Amino acid sequence: MSIRPTKSQLIGELVMAAINATTLTWNAYVDAVVTHYHDTTQVTDRILKFHVASTADEVEDFARLNTQTVKRMLIGDHKLVADIEDALIAALPEDWRCRLLTALLDRHGLLLARKPPAHADAAGQITTACALMRKAAGAVQAIAPILENGTVDAADAPHLVPALDAVNKVMGACVTLSTQLTTAIGQYAPPARAH
Incomplete structure (x- = not known):
């Protein structure tokens, strides 16, 4: 029986591949991850504490620190927190998001099918x-x-x-x-x- 990559490894591999294959930069990706995480996770429920700049002088340093935190999770230096998975996936360009979701579902023998649009759409x-x-x-x-x-x-x-x-x-x-x-x-x- 061959050993397949863990879920964390699979996410890390495909995020790295997406950044290497597209014009997406690490800073832009991580900014989208942090924004999604903060928009969808209540403050009291947040396990990860990202740096949020309150002055222009902090922007560059905090972006670097947040990028370092995300990279360490993706390469396995730190455990990938389940609460951040949605943000890591949502921050990818659509074709790479679909590729990652397909790979994650395939681990369970499932197929990616989008939810149909609303009747009013x-x-x-x-x-x-x-x-x-x-x-x-x-x-x-x-x-x-x-x-x-x-x-x-x-x-x-x-x-x-x-x-x-x-x-x-x-x-x-x-x-x-x-x-x-x-x-x-x-x-x-x-x-x-x-x-």
Whole structure:
């Protein structure tokens, strides 16, 4: 049995990868983490104490100290506090946030499916179907190199993980749209007549 990374290690690896692969800076990321944590956690419930600047002279030093605290958690020098996980995830760019959530759910055999938009969200109601079409197109593109030679073999190894990721995104979009349609049927479809 192979040992998989711990939840903390997985979060740390993907956050580091996101910062290395995007234009997101450590200071901007950590500022978003601190803001999310403070916005969503009552003062009395906060385990982590981040530095909050009250003067312009403190901004740079406190940003450096907060960045150091977050980096130490992500590399495992300090234990990752469960209360900060949501902030660490929410502060990532959307595509990396989805990638991390997908990886975390995959540990339990679960699939990431977004909650359908609210009934009053007209634009969101339409974008759910659009997301399915966009993700289906992405899956076809990801699968195409695998099927070029008519067989799945060792030469396809570099394409397998991206293809699986793309297919899983389609399934997540299908679950979201299915939930949206089921809700609409319950609200708008006439009850079935007895024969």
